[in-house]
Amino acid sequence: VNKLFFLVTQMSQDPDVASAVAAIRSLLEFLKRDQSETILGLRENLTKAIGRLQEADSSVAVSSGGELFLRFISLTSLENPDLSQCRNVMIERGELFLKKISLSRGKVAKLCHTFIKDGAKILTHSSSRVVLKVLESAAADKKRFTVYVTESQPDSAGKLMADKLRRLNIPVTVVLDAAVGYIMEKVDLVIVGAEGVVESGGIINKIGTYQMAVCSKAHNKPFYVVAESFKFVRLYPLNQQDVPHRFKYKADTLKTAEDLNQEHPIIDYTPPSLITLLFTDLGVLTPSAVSDELIKLYL
Amino acid sequence: MPGADKETDLGERIEAFLAELKRGGRGSGETARSTAALLRRITAQARWSSAGDLMEIIRKEGRRMTAAQPSETTVGNMVRRVLKIIREEYARSRGSSEEADQQESLHKLLTSGGSSEENFRQHFAPLKANVIEAINELLTELEGTTDNIAMQALEHIHSNEVIMTIGRSRTVEAFLKDAARKRKFHVIVAECAPFCQGHEMATSLSEDGIETTVIPDAAIFAVMSRVNKVIIGTQTVLANGGLRAVNGTHTLALAAKHHSTPLIVCAPMFKLSPQVPGQNSLTCVNAHCPVFDYVPPELITLFISNIGGNAPSYIYRLMSELYHPEDHEL
Numbered sequence: 179v180n181k182l183f184f185l186v187t188q189m190s191q192d193p194d195v196a197s198a199v200a201a202i203r204s205l206l207e208f209l210k211r212d213q214s215e216t217i218l219g220l221r222e223n224l225t226k227a228i229g230r231l232q233e234a235d236s237s238v239a240v241s242s243g244g245e246l247f248l249r250f251i252s253l254t255s256l257e258n259p260d261l262s263q264c265r266n267v268m269i270e271r272g273e274l275f276l277k278k279i280s281l282s283r284g285k286v287a288k289l290c291h292t293f294i295k296d297g298a299k300i301l302t303h304s305s306s307r308v309v310l311k312v313l314e315s316a317a318a319d320k321k322r323f324t325v326y327v328t329e330s331q332p333d334s335a336g337k338l339m340a341d342k343l344r345r346l347n348i349p350v351t352v353v354l355d356a357a358v359g360y361i362m363e364k365v366d367l368v369i370v371g372a373e374g375v376v377e378s379g380g381i382i383n384k385i386g387t388y389q390m391a392v393c394s395k396a397h398n399k400p401f402y403v404v405a406e407s408f409k410f411v412r413l414y415p416l417n418q419q420d421v422p423h424r425f426k427y428k429a430d431t432l433k434t435a436e437d438l439n440q441e442h443p444i445i446d447y448t449p450p451s452l453i454t455l456l457f458t459d460l461g462v463l464t465p466s467a468v469s470d471e472l473i474k475l476y477l
Numbered sequence: 478m479p480g481a482d483k484e485t486d487l488g489e490r491i492e493a494f495l496a497e498l499k500r501g502g503r504g505s506g507e508t509a510r511s512t513a514a515l516l517r518r519i520t521a522q523a524r525w526s527s528a529g530d531l532m533e534i535i536r537k538e539g540r541r542m543t544a545a546q547p548s549e550t551t552v553g554n555m556v557r558r559v560l561k562i563i564r565e566e567y568a569r570s571r572g573s574s575e576e577a578d579q580q581e582s583l584h585k586l587l588t589s590g591g592s593s594e595e596n597f598r599q600h601f602a603p604l605k606a607n608v609i610e611a612i613n614e615l616l617t618e619l620e621g622t623t624d625n626i627a628m629q630a631l632e633h634i635h636s637n638e639v640i641m642t643i644g645r646s647r648t649v650e651a652f653l654k655d656a657a658r659k660r661k662f663h664v665i666v667a668e669c670a671p672f673c674q675g676h677e678m679a680t681s682l683s684e685d686g687i688e689t690t691v692i693p694d695a696a697i698f699a700v701m702s703r704v705n706k707v708i709i710g711t712q713t714v715l716a717n718g719g720l721r722a723v724n725g726t727h728t729l730a731l732a733a734k735h736h737s738t739p740l741i742v743c744a745p746m747f748k749l750s751p752q753v754p755g756q757n758s759l760t761c762v763n764a765h766c767p768v769f770d771y772v773p774p775e776l777i778t779l780f781i782s783n784i785g786g787n788a789p790s791y792i793y794r795l796m797s798e799l800y801h802p803e804d805h806e807l
Contacts, residue, residue: 455717455753461802462753464717464774466790 198243306371379465646710718789
């Protein structure tokens with residue numbers, strides 16, 4: 179278990195890796211070292227490990243990665259009831275799975291960059307590695323475009339995004355979170371990443387995304403979401419209050435806060451009616467196609 | 478040599494087809510049927526030994542055909558249907574049962590063990606006959622589409638209703654004429670300038686005893702308050718459930734939305750295309766008089782196709798059943 183924490187901290191030091199991928203990688207390592215004799219024991223240990231991971235980093239991505247890994251274990255164990263044989267198959271498939279999902283960001287970028295036309299003005303929110311990859315591919319395709327990034331308080335992640343874009347020689351402007359409505363008439367399209375994609379086809383992302391979606395709907399601008407498929411999570415929030423507390427606040431806030439109502443949430447939920455299209459490594463999906471994918475996996 | 482003769486004959490037919498495409502002027506149903514017939518001929522007469530070769534030949538010809546007339550999307554759709562047919566017949570010949578799981582999915586990601594790269598290189602003797610038979614089935618389906626759609630007319634049109642349409646669509650014409658045999662209703666046709674095909678539509682409908690009124694496009698919004706339903710045809714149905722339809726349709730759709738009037742689109746399945754708006758085409762039209770409009774899926778109530786009625790949000794699913802994702806780009 180201590181080794182697990184070691185691994186988790188190792189992963190967090192590599193900022194380019196998505197947190198779900200890091201979680202799955204650590205769980206795979208845990209699986210390799212696990213000593214249990216039965217599949218049920220294995221599942222129990224894994225569930226405890228996922229719980230520990232979530233204590234360290236309570237984001238939606240870790241939760242979805244963990245659930246996906248558990249599902250992967252169940253599916254594999256159904257095929258091979260004998261544990262030792264099963265473990266080898268699991269480890270082999272797990273490595274293959276990790277390899278595939280590390281390629282997913284590239285696939286998403288390839289799909290999305292054709293939607294960015296020459297001379298486009300793009301608005302994005304906070305710092306997303308997938309959006310960065312999309313913009314990188316579009317720039318590599320010799321397209322000229324400008325980007326507006328929201329500052330995204332409380333951690334000013336937007337400024338980091340702006341730095342990364344400047345290094346790619348893309349003209350970028352940082353705007354205040356409050357200036358989204360003001361800037362919306364100038365932009366042509368909005369592209370955001372997602373920390374989690376929920377069953378309804380909506381997304382969970384950094385706070386301020388919902389605002390941006392409502393504004394873009396009011397101005398009739400397309401609102402695109404780019405997300406890898408391992409971010410699909412089995413949640414169905416009907417409104418902002420429905421999103422579980424453990425996602426809304428950071429792990430340390432959950433432990434120390436006296437009254438959660440006084441704390442600022444760090445994520446919000448954007449309903450599918452505001453999203454035009456989702457770009458995933460499974461293809462270009464409309465929000466209604468997302469639940470189909472989840473059903474195929476979990477049922 | 479008879480073999481060489483067959484090939485030159487095939488080449489000539491393809492050239493003739495391309496010339497006809499460039500000339501244009503044919504309805505999309507006819508184009509779809511002649512494309513499928515030509516693909517069947519290619520399968521029968523061209524030289525190929527494995528499914529992979531055949532797919533390459535068809536893809537190559539498909540690219541030439543779509544380049545000849547990019548606005549006629551039914552050609553590309555038929556090519557993709559045939560490619561999917563070839564994949565399915567190959568899978569069936571190999572005996573694998575997972576033809577239903579052709580698509581990428583989360584489930585497939587988790588359970589596949591090792592690379593499952595299909596390269597279609599195996600040779601199967603009955604493959605040619607199977608593919609040709611499947612294409613024949615496709616042709617039969619194509620021939621029946623207008624009738625299948627018209628059969629559903631009585632469920633949607635009721636007596637004493639006022640129906641609005643725009644321009645001329647053979648599918649809508651058959652739809653309305655079928656309902657007129659049992660019900661009495663009134664049709665308002667927007668003329669759809671500058672070609673004013675609405676006039677021909679109105680003449681044709683009135684010949685069948687349907688009370689028709691022609692209105693100029695500018696009067697669409699004004700008249701909409703008296704309309705019960707709007708029924709239109711389309712040139713293409715896009716992957717997100719939107720439409721590429723004749724110029725003026727977006728106006729009609731917005732007016733219908735404003736008055737909460739249901740908008741029904743009659744479109745056979747061969748018009749379903751894997752394109753998504755925003756990728757290309759519509760902005761490359763450098764025209765002062767654009768031929769086509771984009772209608773977003775939020776303005777559409779129902780799609781009536783030869784397989785029944787569907788909501789726009791379901792179109793992605795129908796598309797995944799018709800075409801394989803690798804064939805989206807020919």
